[in-house]
Amino acid sequence: MLINRVKELRARYNLTQGNLAEKIGVTRQTVVSLEKGSYVPSLLLAMNIAEVFNEPIENIFYKEGEE
Numbered sequence: 431m432l433i434n435r436v437k438e439l440r441a442r443y444n445l446t447q448g449n450l451a452e453k454i455g456v457t458r459q460t461v462v463s464l465e466k467g468s469y470v471p472s473l474l475l476a477m478n479i480a481e482v483f484n485e486p487i488e489n490i491f492y493k494e495g496e497e
Contacts (some may be wrong), residue, residue, distance in 0.1 A: 431494040434475065437465040439483045454478040 440450050440461075447461040454475060456460075463469035471479065471491075480487045 432463060432467070432470050432491055433494050434491045436461070436479065436490065440465075444448065445485065450479075450482065453482050493495065 436450075439446070445453075447458045451458045451461045453472075454496060455478065456475065464471060476487050476491055480490055483490065
């Protein structure tokens, strides 16, 4: 299972789901699904998210048990 820190980082950067969605070029519902863990992003989307948060992809997305 893929775990992510999108919700945590979004809160740290003071972004709403809508703000983040606009920055990464997806719908707010996609951000909701990402945060719930029900959506696995494409590599391009993961790269866009990493760019917004200025973090390496592996600091945002990781497999369960690899924290």
